[in-house]
Amino acid sequence: MTENTELSKRELNKVRKRAEIVSIASGMFLEQGYAATTMSGIADAVGGSKATLWAHFASKEDLFTAVIDRHVETFARDVDEVLTGQSFSIPALRRACLRFIDCLLRTSSVMLYRLVTSEGERFPEIKEAFYTRGPIKLRGAISTFFATAFDAEEAARLTQLISSAVTGYRSDVLLRPTPADLAEHVAFVENLIGHIAWPAPPEHGPAPA
Template sequence: MTKELGKRELNKARKRAEIVAIATHSFLENGYAATSMSAIADELGGSKTTLWSHFSSKEELFIAVVDDRVDCFGKDMEAALEDNRFSASNLRKICIAVLQKLIEENSRRLFALVLAEGSRFPEIVEAFYTRGPSRLRSDMRDYFASHFDQRDAEELSRVVRAALLGFRSDAIIRPIMPTKAEIEAFVDVLLSRLGLDKIAPIEA
């Protein structure tokens, strides 16, 4: 019975992941307004009840898509970290990884979708901000707080985050995406200007 239940839960998780993958493509390709639950159900195949058993609304499905993108982002950030304590080399690695993720095609398209349709659908702005930028703000503040006092950690987090998001905004309107060398050069200048490039880590 336990084995059968485990198999059932695994199949359910696989079907949910399949739905999210289809919805991600639809939202990014067609936009929020032009994406319908019926069209997603048709592409999924089988009974429409299957889709509705996983997601009760388009908003809930969009939130799942954003959560999936944020989870991918988080895994990349974990890979960029040797540990979560501040060091100049560690911060450089994090900033480069964040920028590379922010200018990925799907990240750019999701951001553009929220900008384009957020005024008509404020719920997607809230879902995106809560699960994306807000989490980045919190994680970056906590990271700086491993070395600086709370006030400095908050200010450094705000300035660094604003610089990274500004770079992303500039990249979106450029005809050619920045190269890795350009990203690294930008991060080096940013950390140098803030005086963060020479701060020694606190010994454990």
């Protein structure tokens, strides 16, 4: 067996171990909260020595950031399906908004959101990590989508409007004593799109109907 083969196997094992740690830590953070989850507890759950955990992550903050990235990657794949390579149209926007709502109301997304909002004041580093890796990335994808039909200023305005409305709807749904169904999601999106004063794209004809 060559040295390169040995190296590649070691690297593969390292990647697998890191993924295992992140997966276990994700469940612990979401179930116990950030403050109550300790590196020692994660090391015990993972098994093996604490040195192994510290070899992969220098701090609890670093590990929590990796957990956020794991959730954002899943979210991003769904966003890419409805936005990447798409030019602006009302049907495309409708599909995107419904997909965002679906993603935001998934159990893991709700648990992560509640964790960050409940503990973000005590631990501002987790709020910053979540915001830069989650909402900012999402808004970037939305802005790129709008930029296919509108100038930069209008794309930014529409991005703020859509993202704020959808996340606000998520918050409203989470506060209700009974869950909202798909029909309510659709009605909200139709109402939102119908009440936007669509600007006329300067190079793409009249405003969308």
